[in-house]
Amino acid sequence: MRLYFITSLYTMLPQIHWNNSDMSLWDSTHQGLNAALQQDWAYGASLQKIGVEVCRARVEINGEVVALAQFIIRKWGDWGGIALCSRGPLWLQPLPSETQAKVYQALKKSLPLRGLRFMTMTPEVAKGQSHGLSRWRRVMSGLSTVMLDLTPSLENLRAQLDRRWRHRLVTGESSDMKIHQVGTKHGQFRWLLDLDLQQQKEKNLQGLPSSFYEHYTQFRKTASESILTLRADLGKDRIAAMMFLIHGRAATYQVGWTSDQGRDSHAHNLILWKGIEELQARGVQMLDLGGVNTARSAGIARFKLSTGGQLLTLSGTYF
Secondary structure (H helix, E strand, O other): OEEEEOOOOOOOOEEEEEOOOOHHHHHHHHHHOOOOHHHOHHHHHHHHHOOOEEEEEEEEEOOEEEEEEEEEEEEOOOOEEEEEEEOOOEEOOOOOHHHHHHHHHHHHHHOOOOOEEEEEEEOOOEOOOOOOOOOOOEEEOOOEEEEEEOOOOHHHHHHOOOHHHHHHHHHHHOOOOEEEEOOOOHHHHHHHHHHHHHHHHHHOOOOOOHHHHHHHHHHOOOHHHOEEEEEEEEOOEEEEEEEEEEEOOEEEEEEEEEOHHHHHOOHHHHHHHHHHHHHHHOOOOEEEEEEOOOOOOHHHHHHHHOOOOEEEEEOOEEO
């Protein structure tokens, strides 16, 4: 455990504490912000279990904690490495962009890696909003996702659904489809992860390894605090499924699969609605429906946007 003091001419000197953070403070901050999965302590801890190096920074100014940031480390042998902070830091209080810039620079200078050290930041800041990375080089455009506020009543959430989306939901509700909650043990949802891996190979995509989910579901006191998996059956056939990862009072739609029969039956409309009902009952306030790409996957983008969620396009990745 090491403490780095960043010396500069700034009046307010950020102090960076690496890998010396309290999990309870982290969790309470993360929960209070309804923050992204990638900054959840359990997310980092689960990656560590499968051999990924993770670094956590606690930022203080004048003795007061102002930010927390979780980094995923990718090393190149003994030559050095790169630290990736995705959808962070977690700001405990609003700071002007000038002060944020000091924090980012302090993080970069104190990064606890040997050899060549690089750092990239993908802040949870909407495109067009100010941030402290304006002098950094933007190396990637910002991802777009759909954020669905689950605090309104179910009646209001249903009313905001697109007309066609709601019609497909009603059709599913009146069909012979049955929605089941899948158990939280790894063996009970492994089949879904295997199908998702097959999808990833076919579409040349990359996702989290199967072993990650086993650790993630075991991290909290009860697995229901970490995961929700729903499956649609038609007769004896499994036709579609969705998995949501829960992190505090927020959740992320992480894995989805459907068969041709499920697609024809609009099974995902019914599964997602049942997921919304269950997540809301568990106290989840915000659902991240995941990335949208209107050029490559226009149908998926329409499906997510038609829930009435808000499109969030981040400012980008900075190096």
